[in-house]
Amino acid sequence: MNDRVASLRCGGTKAMKRNLKKWTGIPLVLVVITALYGAWIFTGGDVDGERVIVTQVYDGDTIVVGRGWRRTTVRLIGVDTPETVHPEKPVQYYGPEASAFTRRSLGGSWVRLEFDDPGRQGGGVDRYGRTLAYVFTMEGVNFNLELVRRGYGRAYTRFPFRYLAAFKEAERAARTKGLGMWSRDRGADPDDGVTKGMIIGNRRSGIYHMPGQVGYRRVAKRNRIYFTTEQEAASAGYRKAKR
Numbered sequence: 001m002n003d004r005v006a007s008l009r010c011g012g013t014k015a016m017k018r019n020l021k022k023w024t025g026i027p028l029v030l031v032v033i034t035a036l037y038g039a040w041i042f043t044g045g046d047v048d049g050e051r052v053i054v055t056q057v058y059d060g061d062t063i064v065v066g067r068g069w070r071r072t073t074v075r076l077i078g079v080d081t082p083e084t085v086h087p088e089k090p091v092q093y094y095g096p097e098a099s100a101f102t103r104r105s106l107g108g109s110w111v112r113l114e115f116d117d118p119g120r121q122g123g124g125v126d127r128y129g130r131t132l133a134y135v136f137t138m139e140g141v142n143f144n145l146e147l148v149r150r151g152y153g154r155a156y157t158r159f160p161f162r163y164l165a166a167f168k169e170a171e172r173a174a175r176t177k178g179l180g181m182w183s184r185d186r187g188a189d190p191d192d193g194v195t196k197g198m199i200i201g202n203r204r205s206g207i208y209h210m211p212g213q214v215g216y217r218r219v220a221k222r223n224r225i226y227f228t229t230e231q232e233a234a235s236a237g238y239r240k241a242k243r
Contacts, residue, residue, distance in 0.1 A: 049114040054106045059084045060098030075130035076144045078167045081153035094181035096237040098152040112136040122159030151180020199227040201238045208233040209241045
């Protein structure tokens, strides 16, 4: 080894020692604070839940959220909205309205996920691999409960959960008032003077018919939903009949 190479190696070793001294001199408390700050950023700083953004809405009771770099499908605890995307079931009564409400209320919004005891009957993940959670808006509204309260879904009571009593009461109230899926006028006649001239949507097919179109009077009463404008029908997830 010549003198120049030995000198370079010696200098490199000294520089490494200086850097090591500099970093090991950082107080342990600073390292801990930095780690906690990173955790605070990831969870939203809320010790009672996890702050996330809603990136997609599948239907009334199933959403996708962004958790850092991950995407997680979340099934809302305690509520069951009518089906719209089930591979083995047709579109159910009031399903498109429930999906439209969830999409309008949560799409692209920050929310807080709150989790139940993972050891409870029903667990923390369902059989489809979806994370089970309560979704709270930034205003503190329990959105799962709001769906039931407004008649967009029924209380799902197969397994016990934290807010079970409140969900049961919300469903009873919605039924009594005839809200949403509990509406008493779901089979109204298009010529009854009240709905005459309104746009008719077919809950089963997801298609709406304008007055004068071929299928306008052919929609079964049990499948009818009425809209005042085409924009309202489109916002609820319906598409216009071709003729």
